[in-house]
Structure formats: structure tokens, C-alpha cells
Amino acid sequence: MKNIALILISGLFLVACKVGPNYKREDKERPISYVQVEVSSDSITNMSWWEVYQDTTLQSLIKNALEVNLDLLFAASRVEEAKAVLGYNKANLYPFLDYNAKARATDFRETSQEAGVAFSPNMIGLMGNVSWEIDFWGKLRRANRAAYAELMSAEETRKSIYISLVAQVAELYFNLRGLDERLGITQRTYETRMEYLDIITKRFEKGNVSELDKLQAEQLAASAEAQIYALEREIIYVENALNILLARTYQPISRGLENKQQLMPLDMPTGLPSELLERRPDIVAAEQSLIAQTERIGVAVAMRFPSVNLAAFFGVASPSISNIFTPDAFLGSVTGQLTGPIFNFGQNKRRVEMERERAMQTAYNYEQTVLNAFADVENSLAEIRTYTNEFTARMKQVKATEKSLMLSKALYDNGYTSFLQVLDSEREFYNAEFEKSIALERQLIGTVRLYKALGGGW
Template sequence: MIACSSGCVLTQDLPDPALDIPRGYKSAGPLVPDAPPPLDWWRGFRSGELTDLMEEAQKVNLDIAAAVARFVQADAQARIAGAALLPTLSASGPGNLAQESYSRVSGSSLNGLSTGGREVVNYNTALSASYILDFWGQNRDALQAADETAVANRFDRDVVALTTLTSVANAYFQVLASQDRIRTAERNIASATRILDAIRQRFKAGTGTDLDVAQQESVLANQRAAVPPLRQTLDQNINALALLVSRPPESLHVTGGSMDQIVTPRVAPGLPSELLTQRPDIRRQEAQLASATANVGSARAQFFPSIQLTGGGGYQSSALTSLIQPHAAFFNLVASVNQPIFDGGAILGNFELSKAKQDELLQDYRKAVVSAFSDVDNALVSVKQTTEKLRLQGVVVAASLRAFQLSEQQLRAGTADIVTVLNTQLTLFQAEDALWQAKLARLLAFVSLYQALGGGWEPRTEKPVNAL
């Protein structure tokens, strides 16, 4: 296969996908040509635990192992298809190449006297060969189709591996987010309890009402009720990580930590034309399209006659001692031509079926390319907007915290309106939780960008500069 200028990978008879490759991504910022995504892209988040989980998943994940088994099967199918291009040889005789055959000649009657029968022993050894001339390329196309299918299965393994790694990263960041949100919820519970104690003191002093107490108790109960779903999410994502590294949940311990400890890497998306060689799903579609094209050639060759050559030779003798002698030698050569005349339309139907499959895969290939560009643009938009959302949410939290602190001070001084206290603490609690969700969304956006770019890229090689 060769790579055409537009980025598509074609064989000699492969239809041109005729795609318009954009010069750049709509949502990309200034290009950084020397910073492509590294092969071990997850190290950019600077989490040792995440790196360990990623490396373990690559080794033991069951989906990846199944994908490897599929491309081993495809390799075996390619060897089977390639066998038709070679002659078949067979030798007669068990073990020692000399085979004995027995025959009995019945007796006859002469002048009323009977003559007994006799046994005749023939010894023979022979070698036979058969070869089908691949004049029309049927077997060569079948081999090429099998080879391209094997290539497609290798890229399928890469697709599974990339999906597995992004699933590990997403689940791990969900674990961190759950831990952060649980800590914030527990801190908010402590704050709500402190405010409740202050309101109760006002109620005992006669400056508050029972309604004020009930309202704050409702706030506190809501904060406590928010914790169990967060713990459920935490446990479920730890269990998801255990599945991804092929372990029972009981044997996996995840320390976690905080999203504040995660570094957001700098990712350069490169050019759209480079994406066609980096995304394993696009490469898989290319290989499947090439395989379908080869199958069309093989189906077309069935319209033409097949030519088969067979030959055999060896020795045959009734005496083992004279078996390997010139007079005991024999040979035969046969050439046969088989031309289909009427088959009820089976060959034509098979050809049309192959053409239709080729056209289907061509459209799938086009869709995969267009979807890849869309995936990258969507991921770039997500990174940009989640970054802005995180910045703005930080402003919200800072203002909400200041308002809550002021209302609490006024509450203790006996000058605050209870409604104001309730509003400020609810606003703060919601803002802090939304801040963690914004941080999670930003991390997941970076993971989506890596996935849209096809994972890590091979390092670029610098072109040598000719000395003057």
C-alpha cells in the first residue's frame, strides 16, 4: 500500500475516497509542530498511580488479549489463503515409501483338474504433485484480501487498546473527583452543623424561631444525603478500574487523592492530514477496504477458466529388490481446463456481492475520516470551554465563600437575616461542588482529545540538512 497526497491509503485498484482534507482544525489554536502527543501520553498528567494502572491494563486487559487472539487467527487465515499459490505434493507408502499391495488370482480348471490360485505382491512408491495456474490472479487476490484483513485486525487491537486506556483514565479521574466531592461535602456538613448550633443558640436566647432551626436542619440533612451517592460513584469507578486491569475488586487498592494534584498537559493536535495515519480506526477501515477490493478481483477471476496441472511418478514392481530400477519407473502428466458455462448466476451474484461490500466499506471509510475530524474539533472545543468554565467557576466559589463568611460573622453578631445565611451557604455548597465537576470535565476533555488524536504519536524524525 502507498499513502496518497490527501492522506488516504490506496492499493492499485482501490477507489479514491475523494475526501476534502481540511488544512487545519476549526477550533485549534496556534500550532505547536514540535509537540505531538507522546506515545505514553498519560504520563503528562503526572500521576504515578495512573501510570501504573495504564501499564498494567496494557499487559493484562482481557479485551486487548482477545483482540490479539483475533489477529493471530487472521494471520493463520492469510497463511491458508497463501497455500493456494504453491503446488501440493504427496508421497505414497507408509513410512518407508514402499507400499505393498496384495491381489489374488483365482484358480482355473484344466481337463477336469483344478489349478490353485496364487497371490501377487506389488511394491510401489510414488510422488504426485498438483498446481493450479493463477493466470487470472484469483488466488493472489484472495491472499491479498487475507493479508489486509490481518492488517485490519492489528489496527483493531490498537483501537481496543486505546479505548481501554482512555477508560482507565476516565475511571481514575472519576475516582479523584468523587473523593474531592466527598471531602467537600463533609466540610460543608461541618459548616452546616456549625451554623445550626449558632441558630439554636439564638433560638434559646429568644432571638430566633423554631422555623429558623428547622430550615437549617433541612440544609444539613440535604448535605448528609448527598454523600452516599458520591460514595457509590467512588466504589463503582474503583470496580471499573479492577475490571480494566483484570482483577477482582477485592484485590485492587486505589489510593486516589485529589484532582488538584493532576497536571493538565499541553496537547498539540497537529494537522488533519496527519490524523489519517495516527487514528487506528481509520487505518483499520483502510485495510478492510483494501481487503474488500482484493475480494472483488478474486470474484472477477471466477468468470475465467481455471487451469490445473497434475503429475505423478514413481516405481512399481512385483519384486522389492528390483523396485528402484529403470524398467520399474512410471510417470504421468495431466493438464485440465475448467470453464464455467452455466451456474445459475452464482458467480455473477458473488461478484456483485463483493462489489457491494466494497462500496459499503468505502462509505464507512469516508465516514470514519469525517468523524475523526469532528472528534478532534469537538475535543478542542471541550478543552477550551471547560477551561473557561473552570476559571469562571473559581470566581463564583471565591465570591460565594466571602459572602458565606460575612453572613456567618453577622449571624454570630446577631445582625444577620436567617434567610441570607441560608442562601449564602447553599450557594457556596453548590458552587464548590460545581467547581470539582468543572475540574473533572476539563480532565475528561483532555482524555477525549488524546483519544480523538489516536493516542500517542511516533516521534517525528528530523530531516537531515545537506551541508553546503
């Protein structure tokens, strides 16, 4: 027993060694502030998504999506898989214990291959085997750390999908409400044009206007009617996209507030760019993947060195059950084994090179993820600023074109201008209302994208 304890203590002492590189985040220059806004240490991500999106109907859609969305459920399953992989790898750090029980009735003596023990006829035995690979070079520990990093990466990926799902539902919802608004504008425009067509037709029948005026009025009405069908089609597409996020087949989507009624935060603090590296789940996931791959280099390096294994056999064997637990029935042995490569045509060396190149690729992916993140924030800030200004300009345009249309109709009715002037004014008014609706929708979507780009919503 003293020898067994000595071997085990020696094995534990040897565990202190470890080969291969350790991950260290590369110190790269990052922007100290965002170009589109002033430096601020506060961030909109300090608000929960239900504080940002205050439309109760939208909140309900988001909650339902978070419960049933298939991509999110898939990501959650990947997290559970990663937990199982971590547990599987962690088990390799500890000794394995196997057992077997035998009862023999033979006409000749036989030697047990497991223990090298001669069994006589009518032998009863209870045996156990302990095997333990001493992690001398850190191979098992690095594999365990790689599995843990992959678990962290899977968890951060799940968070990233969570954030993206919240953003997708909100973006599609604002798109849907924008289409509803533009459908209403087009339907009202169609009704107005049909009324005007009726008036022009009656005037044409009386010979008061030319056929050209009547044809131009018909053209305007038909154009508005065609636009109605196009918008109805777009609404179905968006509703279907939302239904897919809700893991169901098509059904109409509930509506809440109109886009012009939405109460979104007016102040959009972004926080410091340096915080983005820790706050965005996709960046953290990419870095954890890099950590895992760095650990796999160490595993590959360790495989070039000898492995140390301890094996122990212990048990009892006796011709009768009554004597099976007597001191004479006890059997046991401990063996140590050293195995390692000698010549394998450079296979182990190439394995290390493979893992190093994979780590390099993962590092490139991490850096690309960081660059994309900063670009997402800047783009979203630009969208909010420019669409806010555009919406203000579009409101002025709507007022001006509406007044111009009223004046054009009055002049035409009194014979001071041609119907072509009315057509131009009417088209300008319709287009201005249409573009104003789009600008407001994109302003709201810009807020959604900024919230997502900053890693908010989790």
C-alpha cells in the first residue's frame, strides 16, 4: 500500500507541468469615442428592452418569440450540449474505476488475463480496476479549458441570438406599422383620385374638359390602386416573417401603436467604445472561441510527449463464498506505463501546425467581429441622426405640397391652369406623405439597430 501511495503522490506532483501557449488578448488600438456622437460613459443598454419598446403589443410579440423561437431554442440546446462536453472532458482528469464479478465452474485451472492470477475450478471473484492518466503535460487540463471556453462561447452566442431576436421582432413590427400607414395613405389617395375622376368624367361628358384630362385622372387612380395591391403584398411578407420568428404558420399580426405614437428614448447614449468588447455577446463569443482554440494548441503539443498512466487491480477471489473476504483471498497490483511517439513521419508536428493555423483563423474572425461591431454602432448612429433630420424635412415638405395641391385645384377649377399642374401637385403631395412615413419608420428601426449594436436587450 505504501508503494501505491508513493506512486499516486508522485503522479500528483507531476501534474504541475503544462506545455503550449496561454491566451492573452492582443493590445490593439481602439477608438476612444464614436464619431457620430459626443463621448459619454452612459449607455442605452442600461435600459431593458421592455423599457425601450413601450408598445404593449410589441412587448407581447417579443415575449412570445423569446419563448418559442426555434433559433433561440436551438442555441439553448447547443449550450446544454457544451455543458455535456465539458463534463465529459472534465471526467478525464480523474481516475476511472471499473468492476467485474466472476463465478467459474471449470474442469481445469485458468489464468485471468486481467490480473495475471491463476483461478482454480469453482472460483468466485470480485475485482476492480483503476486507471488514471497523469496529466503531466497539461493535455487533459487544456482540453478541459477548451471545453469550458466553448461553453462560454455557446452561452454568449445564445445571448447574441436573444438580442437579435428582440431586434428582429421590433424592426419587423415597425416595418409593418409603416406599411399600414402607407397603405392608409394610398387608400385615401385612391379614394380622392376616384372622386376627382368622377368629376372630370362628368365634365368630359358635358364637353367642358378634354379627353386628355380624363385619361390623366384615370392614370392617377389606377396608379394608386396598383400601389394598394403592392403594399398588401408587402404586409403579407412582413407578417409571415414575424410568424416565422414566432414559430407558427401564417396568421394576422396584432397591431398596437402607430409609428407616430411610439415613445422611443429621445436621448441615445452609447457608452464608451472600449465597453463594447465586453458588452456585445458576439464579440465575447468570438474571443471565447479563440481561447478554446489556443488551448487546443497545447493539447496538440502535449501529444508529442510521452503519456503516463497508472493502473491498479484489486479484488478478492476464493473457491467458496464463505472465504471470499478473508485476507488470503485479497488480490492486488499496481502498474505504471509510459508511452510516447518515436517516429510518425511528422504527424504530431503537423497536428500542432494545424491547430496554430486554426487559432490564427479564429483570431482573424475575432478581429473582424470587433470591426463589424464598431461599424454597426456608427452606422446606426448615422441612421438615427440623418433619418431624424429627414423626417423633420419631410414634414415641412408635406405641408408645402398639401397647400400647393389645394391652390392648384382652385386654379384649375377656375380655369387658370391645366390639369397637368394638378397632377404634378397631387403626385408631389402623395410622394411627400409616403416618404415621410418611410423616414419615420427608418428612424425607429435605426434606434432598434443601435440598441442591438451596443449589445442591449439581454
